[in-house]
Amino acid sequence: MSAKEKISLSIESSALPYGVVLSAGNEILFDSTQHTELQTLKDAPALAKHALEAIGRKASEIERIAINQGPGGTSAIRAGVAFANSLAYSLGVPIIAVNTFELLGAPATARYNCPTLVTVKSIKSNAYVGLYADGAVQQTLYGPMEETVRKALGQHTTWAVAGAHREQLITAFPEHTIYDTGYKFGLATDMVPMLPNLGSRELRFPKFVVPITEQSLMFK
Numbered sequence: 541m542s543a544k545e546k547i548s549l550s551i552e553s554s555a556l557p558y559g560v561v562l563s564a565g566n567e568i569l570f571d572s573t574q575h576t577e578l579q580t581l582k583d584a585p586a587l588a589k590h591a592l593e594a595i596g597r598k599a600s601e602i603e604r605i606a607i608n609q610g611p612g613g614t615s616a617i618r619a620g621v622a623f624a625n626s627l628a629y630s631l632g633v634p635i636i637a638v639n640t641f642e643l644l645g646a647p648a649t650a651r652y653n654c655p656t657l658v659t660v661k662s663i664k665s666n667a668y669v670g671l672y673a674d675g676a677v678q679q680t681l682y683g684p685m686e687e688t689v690r691k692a693l694g695q696h697t698t699w700a701v702a703g704a705h706r707e708q709l710i711t712a713f714p715e716h717t718i719y720d721t722g723y724k725f726g727l728a729t730d731m732v733p734m735l736p737n738l739g740s741r742e743l744r745f746p747k748f749v750v751p752i753t754e755q756s757l758m759f760k
Contacts, residue, residue: 545564545565546564546601546602546603547562547563547564547569547597547601547602547603548562548563548564548602548603548604548605548606548732548735549561549562549588549591549602549604549605549606549627550562550563550605550606550607550728550729550731550732550735551584551588551605551606551607551608551620551623551624551728552608552643552725552726552727552728552731553584553607553608553609553610553612553616553617553619553620553621553624554608554610554611554612554613554616554617554640554660554725554726555612555613555616555724555725556582556613556616557572557578557579557580557581557582557587558572558582558584558587558616558620559571559572559573559726559727559728559729560572560584560587560588560591560728561591561728561729561731561732562591562592562595562597563732563735566732566733568729568732569595569597570591570594570595571728571729572587572590572591572728573727573728573729578590584619584620584623584624585623585627588623588627599627599631600631602627602631602633603633604633604634604635604636604735604742605624605627605628605631605633605634605635605636606635606636606637606638606731606734606735606738607620607621607624607635607636607637607638607749608620608638608639608640608643608726608728608731609621609637609638609639609749609750609751609752610639610640610660610751610752610753611639611640611660611662611668611752611753611754611756612640612660612725614751614753617751617752618751621749621750621751624749625748625749628743628744628745628748629745629748632744633744634742634743634744635742635743635744635748635749636735636738636741636742636743637741637743637749638731638734638738639670639677639752639758640658640660640668640670640703640726640752641658641670641671641672641677641680642670642672642676642677642734643726643727643730643731644656644658644672644702644703644721644723644725644726645658645670645671645672645673645677645702646672646675646730646734647730648672648700648702648719648721648723649672649673649700651700651721652700652719652721654673654696654698654699654700654719655671655672655673655678655696655698655699655700656671656672656673656699656700656701656702656721657669657670657671657689657692657693657699657700657701657702657703657709658670658671658672658701658702658703659685659689659701659702659703659704659705659709660703660704661704661705662682662754665684665685666682666683666684666685666688666754667682667683667684667685667688667689667704667705668680668681668682668752668754668759669681669682669683669685669688669689669691669692670692671692671693671696679691679692679694680758680759681759682754682759685705685708686708686709686712689705689709689712697715697716697717698716698717698718699716699717699718699719700718700719700720700721701718701719701720701721702721702723702724703723703724704724706720706721706722706724707720
């Protein structure tokens with residue numbers, strides 16, 4: 541790797557502690573989740589600073605930033621997105637938004653060769669629900685968890701499940717063939733192979749990434 545090769549910063553912000561990854565091309569240079577001493581560090585700027593120092597690089601060498609915009613833990617998402625937006629602005633680099641449904645759904649669908657149902661907990665027994673298939677998020681719904689899952693699944697009877705309600709859903713659909721991904725949250729490392737295909741999503745100030753909530757257009 542050339543010493544001058546630019547690097548990408550990817551942040552999984554849907555829950556604490558954040559996952560922070562630095563990469564060059566498809567090579568992972570640093571992954572915060574592999575460092576146990578960082579698991580209690582819940583500050584995205586501090587994690588990014590530690591990551592850069594660990595590999596001997598500078599913030600000025602970052603060429604783009606990718607961030608999970610949710611849905612997820614509201615406070616974690618808002619703080620993570622705010623940091624990513626401000627850093628992209630200060631560095632004059634583009635920022636790319638990835639949502640939780642595709643971050644969990646893409647690797648699972650590739651692994652199990654079937655649609656992936658992703659759920660995220662919300663308030664009052666509601667859930668964010670997304671169905672990933674054929675290389676994209678096909679359905680996004682918000683409402684009472686099991687009822688909303690049934691709407692999202694439609695006629696599908698073979699699927700993978702990721703997110704907060706895996707065990708509950710496997711029990712609720714005994715007649716279905718369901719693959720448990722084992723993942724409640726996404727991984728920043730899974731953003732890295734996605735980046736080459738996300739150029740059309742690059743935003744530069746005054747455009748910026750907005751956290752996904754139940755009020756987002758994708759749930760209307």
